[in-house]
Amino acid sequence: xxxxxxxxxxxxxxxxxxxxxxxxxxxxxxxxxxxxxxxxxxxxxxxxxxxxxxxxxxxxxxxxxxxxxxxxxxxxxxxxxxxxxxxxxxxxxxxxxxxxxxxxxxxxxxxxxxxxxxxxxxxxxxxxxxxxxxxxxxxxxxxxxxxxxxxxxxxxxxxxxxxxxxxxxxxxxxxxxxxxxxxxxxxxxxxxxxxxxxxxxxxxxxxxxxxxxxxxxxxxxxxxxxxxxxxxxxxxxxxxxxxxxxxxxxxxxxxxxxxxxxxxxxxxxxxxxxxxxxxxxxxxxxxxxxxxxxxxxxxxxxxxxxxxxxxxxxxxxxxxxxxxxxxxxxxxxxxxxxxxxxxxxxxxxxxxxxxxxxxxxxxxxxxxxxxxxxxxxxxxxxxxxxxxxxxxxxxxxxxxxxxxxxxxxxxxxxxxxxxxxxxxxxxxxxxxxxxxxxxxxxxxxxxxxxxxxxxxxxx
Numbered sequence: 001x002x003x004x005x006x007x008x009x010x011x012x013x014x015x016x017x018x019x020x021x022x023x024x025x026x027x028x029x030x031x032x033x034x035x036x037x038x039x040x041x042x043x044x045x046x047x048x049x050x051x052x053x054x055x056x057x058x059x060x061x062x063x064x065x066x067x068x069x070x071x072x073x074x075x076x077x078x079x080x081x082x083x084x085x086x087x088x089x090x091x092x093x094x095x096x097x098x099x100x101x102x103x104x105x106x107x108x109x110x111x112x113x114x115x116x117x118x119x120x121x122x123x124x125x126x127x128x129x130x131x132x133x134x135x136x137x138x139x140x141x142x143x144x145x146x147x148x149x150x151x152x153x154x155x156x157x158x159x160x161x162x163x164x165x166x167x168x169x170x171x172x173x174x175x176x177x178x179x180x181x182x183x184x185x186x187x188x189x190x191x192x193x194x195x196x197x198x199x200x201x202x203x204x205x206x207x208x209x210x211x212x213x214x215x216x217x218x219x220x221x222x223x224x225x226x227x228x229x230x231x232x233x234x235x236x237x238x239x240x241x242x243x244x245x246x247x248x249x250x251x252x253x254x255x256x257x258x259x260x261x262x263x264x265x266x267x268x269x270x271x272x273x274x275x276x277x278x279x280x281x282x283x284x285x286x287x288x289x290x291x292x293x294x295x296x297x298x299x300x301x302x303x304x305x306x307x308x309x310x311x312x313x314x315x316x317x318x319x320x321x322x323x324x325x326x327x328x329x330x331x332x333x334x335x336x337x338x339x340x341x342x343x344x345x346x347x348x349x350x351x352x353x354x355x356x357x358x359x360x361x362x363x364x365x366x367x368x369x370x371x372x373x374x375x376x377x378x379x380x381x382x383x384x385x386x387x388x389x390x391x392x393x394x395x396x397x398x399x400x401x402x403x404x405x406x407x408x409x410x411x412x413x414x415x416x417x418x419x420x421x422x423x424x425x426x427x428x429x430x431x432x433x434x435x436x437x438x439x440x441x442x443x444x445x446x447x448x449x450x451x452x453x454x455x456x457x458x459x
Contacts, residue, residue, distance in 0.1 A: 190411040192362045203379065205386070205393045212383070219378040369414035376405050
């Protein structure tokens with residue numbers, strides 16, 4: 001009898017003389033290695049597998065970084081004994097919440113407002129939970145307390161960020177993450193003038209004689225300047241005759257109708273002039289035929305050669321002149337030094353004047369809008385208006401107007417003018433139809449009514 005194979009051992013067979021397969025590694029080993037040429041360094045690096053060598057070298061480097069291999073170290077170097085005492089965590093006692101009792105005054109009011117019911121007391125019913133209703137499908141409803149107990153989804157800060165579209169990335173780069181650009185003069189002072197200027201000594205309620213006369217003189221100069229401006233304007237318009245709008249319209253129509261007949265047509269002379277002008281324009285517009293310009297004689301080879309030699313001689317003389325001037329510059333060192341010192345001195349003077357100009361402009365009022373700043377009138381009291389005490393002092397001016405003018409003077413706001421109520425468009429006048437009908441009926445009634453004859457006087 002032949003041998004019987006064991007039941008638990010799988011039977012191994014060879015199919016067509018092939019070895020049994022033992023996974024992907026067996027198939028790779030069975031493959032024939034491709035024959036390649038390794039005659040130079042490039043082919044050797046390309047077809048040589050050094051992955052295992054590199055992995056071994058990386059492992060050794062990692063061990064050197066951490067202080068050597070763990071197999072070569074003693075247990076005391078790798079492990080340590082934790083000898084610290086662990087203190088037990090005691091439970092935290094929570095303070096009892098005090099029950100909220102009503103105030104004494106509220107309890108007293110509650111007793112006063114109590115009214116006994118006239119109906120007999122009904123049987124106490126058990127409180128019914130409204131969230132334990134059963135739906136039609138047979139599933140109980142969920143209470144809001146149970147809903148609140150469910151934890152909401154919280155974004156994981158260490159998780160993967162949601163992918164953004166190209167538009168969102170462009171928006172974040174240009175708008176959201178863009179730095180705020182502050183204006184250049186945000187922290188700079190617009191003017192060196194103080195916010196509150198000290199008043200003139202002559203504006204005091206009890207000034208000295210000289211200070212009072214000085215402020216009166218300054219106010220007088222301002223008023224005289226205004227009067228001179230008014231006189232200058234009146235003198236400019238002195239020769240212009242006064243006329244109403246009807247006369248002005250008649251003169252304008254007369255000037256615009258110069259060169260026209262009574263019927264509104266253009267005169268004959270002007271027609272002929274316009275015709276001649278159109279002929280001239282037509283002649284100018286016609287394309288001109290280019291004339292063929294031919295040279296009277298042609299240059300010979302000898303003439304061209306002499307011109308070339310002459311040009312070469314001129315260029316040579318120019319180069320020699322420049323080289324001689326360059327050599328003479330060495331002897332002009334003192335002169336050049338004086339010129340440089342003079343230029344530096346001129347530049348320093350110019351910078352000094354520019355600094356002085358900027359210092360003056362720092363305290364002046366700039367033109368920020370269509371209007372220029374006009375200093376307010378000087379508040380001054382005449383000699384007979386002065387009061388010896390603060391009780392009799394007459395207040396003048398307005399603090400609000402003074403602060404507003406100070407803001408304009410310090411270039412914080414633009415100078416402004418009071419806007420007077422005015423019409424945006426010109427008002428048009430027209431006659432209503434009802435008025436026309438009334439006027440026509442009045443005229444007809446006046447024609448129909450006969451005039452009363454006056455009786456003749458008897459002699």
